[in-house]
Amino acid sequence: MPRTVRIHAYGDASVLQLEDLEIAAPAADEVQIAVKAIGLNRAEVMFRSNQYLQQAEFPSRLGYEAAGRVQAWGSAVSGFAEGDAVSLIPPLDIARWGTYGEVINVPAYLTVKHPANLSFEQAAASWMQYVTAWGGLVEQARLGTGDFVLVTAASSSVGLAAFQVARKVGATAIAITRTRAKVQALLDAGAAQVIVSDEEDIVERVMALTDGQGARVVFDPVGGPAFEALTASMARGGILLEYGALSSEPTPFPLFTVLGKSLTLKGYLYNEIVSDPAALARAKAFIIEGLASGELKPIIARTFALDEIQQAHRYLEANQQVGKVVVTV
Structure with missing residues (x-):
C-alpha cells in the first residue's frame, strides 16, 4: 500500500x-x-x-x-x-x-x-511561493517599474520569490535580514540590496537607498516591533502587505505614521488568489511564463x-x- x-x-x-x-x-x-x-x-x-x-x-x-x-x-x-x-x-x-x-x-x-x-x-x-508573491505584489500592490519593495523574512521561499517577481515587473527589491550570515546568499538570489537589521538602522538605510522617497511596497510575514520601522521607511501613499505573524511579540500600530503618509496596511492571504478564479488564472499565466523563460526559478x-x-x-x-x-x- x-x-x-x-x-x-x-x-x-x-x-x-x-x-x-x-x-x-x-x-x-x-x-x-x-x-x-x-x-x-x-x-x-x-x-x-x-x-x-x-x-x-x-x-x-x-x-x-x-x-x-x-x-x-x-x-x-x-x-x-x-x-x-x-x-x-x-x-x-x-x-x-x-x-x-x-x-x-x-x-x-x-x-x-x-x-x-x-x-x-x-x-x-x-506554486506556494510564486502565487503568494505574485498575489501580494502584482495583483494587490500593483508593483511595477521604478517601485521599491521591502521584503522581510527574506531568506524564506516566498521572500526569494518576491525578489524574482519584483525584478520581472521592473521593481527593485530590498531584503531585510537579521544577521550578516545570509547577505551574500540573498544578493545571489536576486535582492538588489540587503539591510542587516541587527547592525543597521532600517529607516536610514531605506531612505538612503531610495533617494529619500521610501519604499512604496512592504511585503512582511513577521509583524512585531519592527512594524514601526517598516512603516517609517515607506513612501507616501504606500501599501504594506502583512501575510503572516511570525513574531511572538505584540505588533504596535503606528497611528501617526499611517495618518501622515496616507498608508494602506492590508492583511493578505494566499487564499485570496486561489479562491478567485480570475485572479488564479492571471497568476498561473504569469508564473508559467516566468518558469518557462527562467525569470522565475x-x-x-x-x-x-x-x-x-x-x-x-x-x-x-x-x-x-x-x-x-x-x-x-
Whole structure:
C-alpha cells in the first residue's frame, strides 16, 4: 500500500508518522498523482503544532505542495493523460488534500502541467511561493517599474520569490535580514540590496537607498516591533502587505505614521488568489511564463527522503535555510 504521513496529535516533528494506507479512487473532480516530490511550507509546521488557522481532525493528513505523474482521474475531469507530469497549486484545505504521501488525490482545477524545463523537485517548490508573491505584489500592490519593495523574512521561499517577481515587473527589491550570515546568499538570489537589521538602522538605510522617497511596497510575514520601522521607511501613499505573524511579540500600530503618509496596511492571504478564479488564472499565466523563460526559478535549500520527514521538519524549523525544503518520494 502507498505510504502516507499523518499526525494523530499536535506536537513537535516526532508526531509525523509514516503509515501504509489505502488510497481511494479520485472523486469526480479530482486527479490522482503518483508523487515524486513534496514542497514543505511553514504552514505545515504551524498546523502540526496547533498554531495554524485550520484545526486538525485526527488522524490528519497534511501538506500543500507536490509534483508527480498522473495515474487516474475522476469522471468530470478531462485534459489529462496517464503519465502527465503535473504539480499542484496549493488548495484551500491543508488536510483534506494533504500532499505528504506516495499517492494523493487532489483538485483537478489546481493541477497544472508545469513547464518541461522544471524537475519534479522544482515544480513541487514553485506554486506556494510564486502565487503568494505574485498575489501580494502584482495583483494587490500593483508593483511595477521604478517601485521599491521591502521584503522581510527574506531568506524564506516566498521572500526569494518576491525578489524574482519584483525584478520581472521592473521593481527593485530590498531584503531585510537579521544577521550578516545570509547577505551574500540573498544578493545571489536576486535582492538588489540587503539591510542587516541587527547592525543597521532600517529607516536610514531605506531612505538612503531610495533617494529619500521610501519604499512604496512592504511585503512582511513577521509583524512585531519592527512594524514601526517598516512603516517609517515607506513612501507616501504606500501599501504594506502583512501575510503572516511570525513574531511572538505584540505588533504596535503606528497611528501617526499611517495618518501622515496616507498608508494602506492590508492583511493578505494566499487564499485570496486561489479562491478567485480570475485572479488564479492571471497568476498561473504569469508564473508559467516566468518558469518557462527562467525569470522565475525556485531555489531549493535541501532535499530529504520521505522517510526523513521528521528531520525535514526539524531542518525547516531551524530557519537556517535559504530557499525551499523539498522531500523526494
